[in-house]
Every structure is written in structure tokens, then in C-alpha cells.
Amino acid sequence: MTVPLLDLNRQHESLLPQLRQVFEEVTRSGQFILGEYVQRFERELAEYCGVKHAVGVSSGTDALLVSLMAMGIGSGDEVITTPFTFFATAGSIARVGARPVFVDINPRTYNIQAHDIQGAITERTKAIMPVHLYGLSANMDAIMEVAKANDLKLIEDAAQASGARYHDRPVGSIGDVGCFSFYPTKNLAGMGDGGACVTNDDDLAEKLRQMRNHGADRADHFPSIGGNFRLDGYQAGFLSVKLPHLDNWCDMRREHADRYGRELEEVAITTPFESQNRHHVYNQYTVRVRGKGMRDGLRHHLEAHGIGCRIYYTRPLHLQPCFADLNYAPGSLPFAEEAAGQVLSLPAFPEMTTQEQDDVISCVSDFFLAE
Template sequence: MKVPMLDLTEQYQALKSDINQALEEVMSSARFILGDNVKRLEKSIAEYSHVKYGVGVGNGSDAIHISLVACGVEPGDEVICPAFTFFATAGAVARIGAVPVFVDIEEKTYNLDPSKIEAAITPKTKAIIPVHLYGQMADMDKIAEIANKHNLAIVEDAAQAIGSEYKGKKAGELGTTATYSFFPTKNLGAYGDGGMIVTNNAEIAETMSVIRVHGSKPKYFHHILGYNSRLDELQAAILNVKFPYLNDWSKQRIDRAETYTKLIKDQLGDLVVTPFVEEHNYHIFHQYTIRVPKRDELQAFLKDQGVATMIYYPKSLHLQPVFAELGYKEGDLPVTEKATEEVLSLPIFPELKLEQQEYVVSKIKEFYSTN
């Protein structure tokens, strides 16, 4: 049996007529940049996140970058973030000329460990980026308490967590700003790159709207240095078609996750560590990530059996060559470094079939029965 990490073909076939119609309407209108589809999506995502403003940008990486700039982060400033995340989290900091300051994660949730944050704060610290990894929100009460105490901005990296909740609050609701990615593999994915920033702060929203068009307001008059990073009208049209289905897709992901957990517990006991979900969190399972012994060998075996898997992430950011000048070394973030050696993400998407999940778990069991 072949089990892909993600298969978007069934989703597209179900929405094909509506998506093609939406694209035809954009083509017929001949308005391709920051048109009605972008405005509609900005409004929808802001309301969904329980905030006032949405700003569509070119991608999730730019969303973090523009957020930080709008929050006042400048060259030489420091920004606290996890090292167990996609490169864009820290890359956005470095692109400004600011310094990413890496803090360890919680072992169970893989999210930023609030108990480690204050020790990393200096007079140069300007912001914290909590990453809601795999679809589960970080401990935002504690993070917000620290940020308020030290007058720091919070930029929620919610690229993997649209629709997730923390104590009844939505991802995007608890930061100074929050950023989403609409990369095709995301829970709400476009058919190319796209991103969104949400905020309750009118001044920051306005600044971000100006930054994304070269810092121009009015047109051809530039008071700040901006970038060219606009959400494409065609991608927004696709996302407007897909958005009403997001909650149902999230529920189906949760159902698949619960199925995996039951199958694994029944067949493998405690040998495989299944995802931990905080009681107060609504985890939307962008990824279903297990921790296992002999991870690399298991991944190779599953590949041979037709099962795709991914490692998010095999090398933490504090040990990446591009950040070598920051002076981190092995052992500095032990929880993070251990996770890079043990985590493995299994196929999960709304259309994943029960027999596929049963096959995946049976093959994991087969591997450990002989290794």
C-alpha cells in the first residue's frame, strides 16, 4: 500500500468547480493585485482569529518579517524564539539585522518553554516569537505575562496552527500580531505561496499594509522602507473557496489523530510516544508527530513499505551553519536537540483512510518486532 504524507488531489476534485469559477471571475475582472478577494479573505481570517485587522502578504516568512518591523524591531535588537521550528521563524529576525536568541522547548508540546524565557532577556530584547508547533498553541498566559513585564512585543508564529485554541482563545488572538502561512501543505493551503498577518492594533495594521507595498503611501511617496510582498488575488480567490471548510477539515484531522493514538497504544504500548495535548488546548494537528527509538531506521523501513514520513526538524536552528556566528554549541538546548533525534511525523490529512492508518501502524509494529 502507498500512503503519501499528504494528498491534495481528492480535496481539489471536491472543490474543483467552485475553484475554477473563482479563478475565472478573477481573470474576467482583470484585477490581479490587492483586489476584492484579498480584502474578503483579510476580513474573514481576522474575524476567525477574533481580531480586527488582517493584512495579506506574499508568504508566511514575510508575514513574520513584516510583523517584527511593524512592532519596532530594528538592526541589533534581540528576538527570543525557539530553535525547534522552521527556518523562517529565525530567518525573519536575521533578515532585519536583529539577533535571534534561541530558547529551549517543552519536552511534551515542543513549544517554547516559558520557564526559560526570562533568563534570555537583555536590554536589547524587543520581541518574543512563540511558535504554535504542529497545530498546538504555546503557553500564552505565561508568555504574555513575561512580555508585559518587560514591554516586549509578541509575534505568534501560527503558520501551522490556524484554528487552534488556547483556553478558548484562538491562535492569532493573544499576540501583538500573529502570522499565518498558506503554503499548499498547510491546513488552509493555497496553490502557491501566500501569507496573512492579523492584529488588534490599528497602527501596526496600517504600518504593515504600507510595508507590503514598498512602504508607499500615498502611491510613489515613501516615508518608510518597505518590501514587495502582497497576497496574490488568484491565491486569495482559491482560499476564499476553501476557507468555509477549514473547521470541518480540522475536525477530520483530530479524528485521524485520535485513531492513530488508539492504534499505536493498542499495538505498541509505550514504545512509541504519541502527541501530548494540553487539556486547555484545541490541537488541530497540522502534523501528527511521534517520538521513537531508532527513528532514522524506522523511517527508512517505512519508506520501503510505501509509507511517507517527514522529520520536522532534523537539525535545530541554533546548530545551523548560517547561525554559527551566534556561538551556540551542542548541549546548549538539550530538549530541542533530543527532539531532533526522535521525532517522526506520520501521514495526516482529512482524506486519509482508516485502512491507510492501520497499514502505517502495522508497519511500525513490524519494524519493532524485528529490531
């Protein structure tokens, strides 16, 4: 048996005629950078998210970076975020010259512990950057409350959470700006790099548009220094083909999660947190395996049987060598550190077959029976 962690070919096979048509149209139009295909996708994404503006950019990383730049966050400022996320979250904060301030996670949801944010705020704090990890919304009511009370900007890192909702609001539409990634492993998967910022703030949207294009507000006129963070026409066109399928793909992931939840109930793992108020879209279906060596044992067992699985993430960001000068000691953010030793993501991509899921379930169960 072999079960991949993700197989995009299955998605692309059924969409191939439309994708081919986009390729031909964009090629004929010559609109390779920004242009009408990007504008169309931006309108569609804004509508999907229920916001006024979407600004297509070159990646999820650049969506974060350009948001910080557009808000004027930089040297001497602090931005509060989670240590248990992909590198780009904190990397983008550091790249604008600001200091990432890490607040530990909730051990059940793996998202930033909202109630600990207040204690990390100083007079230098400018923004909070929560991450909706694995496709599960962070505790946005509590985070918005602390952001409002302290007059802080709220930048949602929704890179892993296209399609997720908090109560009835699409993630990304809740804070001042929401940042999406269309990296091919994401729920809305581009065919290359891509990302977007969404916002209801007209001035911020204008600034984001300028910043993604070197800071220009018109031809050859640069009120501020931005960069080249532009989305290209092919990606936008491909994403327009895929966006109408996003909710269905998320529902399929949710069905797989449901089944895992039922079938793995008796097994000594912790399945993901679920709540009616947080529409989880399982960009990763991540279980927790306690006990010394057990997580790595399960990983090796699955890999030996041809089942794709991966650890997101093995080392929290406060312990990354590049952040040594921030002076976080091992043990300082214990919930993130413990999670890094215990999480494992299993296949849950939309097109995974029942047989494939059966194989994953029996392989996981066998591992624990053999222990």
C-alpha cells in the same frame, strides 16, 4: 500499499468547480495583486480569528518579516524564539538585522519553554516570537505574562497552526500580531505561496499594509522602506473557497490523531501532547521514537513499505551553519537537539482513509514487533 504524507488532490477534486469559478472571476476582474478578492479574504480571516484586522501577504515568511519591520525591530535588537522550528522563524529575525536568541523547548510539547524566557531577556530584547509547532499552541498564558512584565512585543508564528486554539482563542489572535502561512502543506493550504498577519492593533495594521507595499501610505509617498509582500487575487480567492472548510479539516485530522493515540498505545513511541486547553490541529502528527537508531530505522521501514513520513526538523536552528556567529555550542539547547534526533511525522491529512491509517498503524507496529 502506498500512503502519502499528504494528498491535496483529494481536497481539490471536491472543490474544483468553485476553484474554477474563482479562476474565471479573478481573471475577468483583472485584480491580480491585492484588490477586492484579497480584501474579501482579509475580512473573512479576521472574522475567523476574531480580530479587527487581517493583512494578506506573499508568504508566512513575509508575514513574520513584515511584522518585525512594522514594529521597527532591527539592528542591535534581540528577539527570543525557539530553536526547534522551520528556518523562516529565525531567518526573518536575522533578515531585519536583529539577533535571534534561542530558548530551549519543552520536551513534551516541542514548543518554547515559556518559563525559561525570562532568563534570556536583556536590555536589547524587543520581542518574543513563539511558534505553535505542528499545530499545537505554545503556552500562551505564561508567554503573555513575561511579555507584559518586560514590555515586549509578542509575535505569534502560527504558520503551522491555522485553526488551532489556546483555551477558546484562535492562535494568532493572542499576541500583538499573529502570522499565518498558506503554503500548500499547511492546514489552510493555498495553491501557491501566501500568508497573512492578524492583529487588533489599528496602527500596527496600517503599518503592516504599508510595509507589504514598499512602505507607501499613499500613491508615490513612502514614509518608510517596506517591500513587495503582497498577496495576489487568485490565492485570496482560492483561500476564500477553502476557509469555510478549515474547521472540518482540522476535526478530521484530530480524529486521525485520536485513533493513532489509541492504536499505538502499546507501541514504544511517544504520541503528541494533548490538553483540553490547547485545541491541537495536527498540521503534523509527530511521534517520538527513543533509542539509538530507532527513529531512522522506523523511517526507513515506513518508506520501504510505501508510507510517507518526514522529519521536522533534523537540525535545530542554533546549530545551522548560518547562525554559527551566534556561538551556540552543540549541547547548549539539549531538549531541541534530542527532539531533532527522535521525531517523525506520520500521515494525518484530513482525507486519509481508514484503510490507509490501518496500513500506517500496522506498519509502525510491525517495526517494533520485529525489533
